[in-house]
Amino acid sequence: MSQSTYTVQGMTCGHCVSSVTEEVGSIDGVQQVDVDLASGLVTVTSDRDLSEDDVRAAVTEAGYQLAS
Amino acid sequence: MSQSTYTVQGMTCGHCVSSVTEEVGSIDGVQQVDVDLASGLVTVTSDRDLSEDDVRAAVTEAGYQLAS
Numbered sequence: 001m002s003q004s005t006y007t008v009q010g011m012t013c014g015h016c017v018s019s020v021t022e023e024v025g026s027i028d029g030v031q032q033v034d035v036d037l038a039s040g041l042v043t044v045t046s047d048r049d050l051s052e053d054d055v056r057a058a059v060t061e062a063g064y065q066l067a068s
Numbered sequence: 069m070s071q072s073t074y075t076v077q078g079m080t081c082g083h084c085v086s087s088v089t090e091e092v093g094s095i096d097g098v099q100q101v102d103v104d105l106a107s108g109l110v111t112v113t114s115d116r117d118l119s120e121d122d123v124r125a126a127v128t129e130a131g132y133q134l135a136s
Contacts, residue, residue, distance in 0.1 A: 014131075015083030063082075 001031075004050060005043045007067035008059050011035070016064065023062040027054050040067070069099075072118060073111045075135035076127050079103070084132065091130040095122050108135070 008020055017035045024044060025033045032045040042059075044050060056066045076088055085103045092112055093101045100113040110127075112118065124134045 012080035013084055015087065016081055019083070 001045065001047060002049050003043060003045045004055075005041055006052075006055055006059070008035075008040050008042050008064050009067055010064040011037055011040060013037070016062075019062040020059060020064060023058040024055060027058055069113065069115060070117050071111060071113045072123075073109055074120075074123055074127070076103075076108050076110050076132050077135055078132040079105055079108060081105070084130075087130040088127060088132060091126040092123060095126055 011017060011020060014037070017037050020042060021033045021035055024030060024042065027046070027050060029046045029048040029050065030044055031047055034043040035041070044055065059066045079085060079088060082105070085105050088110060089101045089103055092098060092110065095114070095118060097114045097116040097118065098112055099115055102111040103109075112123065127134045
């Protein structure tokens with residue numbers, strides 16, 4: 001089990017949280033996604049180490065940006 | 069044909085615009101809904117005069133507030 005935390009920019013409401021949760025949750029191996037809207041922190045629990053590029057692509061697909 | 073403009077509070081992003089558009093658009097008689105996110109102005113075109121209570125209920129259902 002692996003857990004990583006990322007900062008996502010641009011989320012403004014619960015719909016944004018849902019979009020990011022859904023896209024990041026669709027990455028192979030991801031088991032749980034927790035998003036804190038106020039801080040932009042996204043904690044991802046997965047059964048394998050994730051590629052940051054995969055997470056970045058999912059966040060971009062949702063319409064937001066991973067903080068570099 | 070009737071057109072009315074309302075001010076909706078709390079919309080922060082395009083998802084919010086979509087939610088309000090969908091809910092207000094589901095009111096019987098509504099033909100078009102135009103939302104300006106920056107100003108919160110929602111312009112509703114309908115084939116009959118709408119009850120403000122109906123519009124308020126739809127906006128509330130979407131999760132936002134009609135300015136009084």
